[in-house]
Amino acid sequence: MTDVVVNGLIEGGKASGGPPFGPALGPLGVNTGNIVNEINEKTKAFEGIKIPVKVTVNKETKEYRIEVGSPTTSALILKELGIQKGAKSKEEVAGNITIDQVKKIAESKEASLYGNSMKSRVKQVLGTCKSMNITCEGISAKDIISKLESGEIKL
Numbered sequence: 533m534t535d536v537v538v539n540g541l542i543e544g545g546k547a548s549g550g551p552p553f554g555p556a557l558g559p560l561g562v563n564t565g566n567i568v569n570e571i572n573e574k575t576k577a578f579e580g581i582k583i584p585v586k587v588t589v590n591k592e593t594k595e596y597r598i599e600v601g602s603p604t605t606s607a608l609i610l611k612e613l614g615i616q617k618g619a620k621s622k623e624e625v626a627g628n629i630t631i632d633q634v635k636k637i638a639e640s641k642e643a644s645l646y647g648n649s650m651k652s653r654v655k656q657v658l659g660t661c662k663s664m665n666i667t668c669e670g671i672s673a674k675d676i677i678s679k680l681e682s683g684e685i686k687l
Contacts, residue, residue: 534590534591534592535588535589535590535591536556536560536588536589536591537586537587537588537589538552538553538556538557538586538587538588538589539584539585539586539587540552540553540584540585540586540587541582541583541584541585542571542575542582542583542585543579543580543581543582544576544577544578544579544580544581544583544603545572545575545576545578545579546572546579547568547571547572547575547585548568549564549565549568553567553568553571553585553587554568557587557589560589560591561594562589562594562596567587567596567598570598571585571600574598574600575600578603580611581603581607581608581611582603582604582607583600583601583602583603583607584600584601584602585598585599585600585601586598586599586601587599602640602641602643602644605637605641605645605657605660606618606660606663606664608637608640608641609629609637609657609660609661609664609666612629612633612636612637613626613628613629613633613666615627618663618664618665618666619664619666621665622665624665625665625666625667626664626665626666627666627667628666628667628668628669628670629666629667629668630668630669631654631668631669631676631685631687634654634657634658634661634668635650635654637657638650638653638654638656638657639653641653641657645657650687651680651687654680654687655677655680658673658676658677658680659673659677661673662674
């Protein structure tokens with residue numbers, strides 16, 4: 533088989549015939565418009581978030597397969613909070629997230645996060661919050677992780 537793989541990072545629901553897919557798919561003789569429409573349909577739930585997409589085209593049969601990746605944890609946190617970016621300095625707090633929002637993100641990323649329990653996946657999301665200087669329930673993400681470890685907070 534002679535498969536060609538085209539990878540791209542696009543905003544959910546906003547793929548177009550331009551880069552990265554149009555110029556790469558056009559020479560392969562496939563209907564770029566149909567592929568772009570299918571990508572937009574598959575990614576519309578991630579509107580406002582950049583998401584990795586992989587299109588695999590068989591050069592001989594012109595059949596294609598679209599794989600939509602998972603958005604980054606930080607992108608999901610930003611969307612959940614309705615902000616554009618994390619803190620610029622250690623003194624600045626970019627936002628405050630609830631434990632329920634953290635659980636929601638951990639559930640949506642279940643397939644791509646390490647760990648076999650909700651607790652471990654929540655801790656990973658909180659680790660990302662910590663690096664972005666986002667508090668959880670009004671206190672530092674590091675302190676929330678400690679409270680999860682000690683059993684003071686139950687999921």
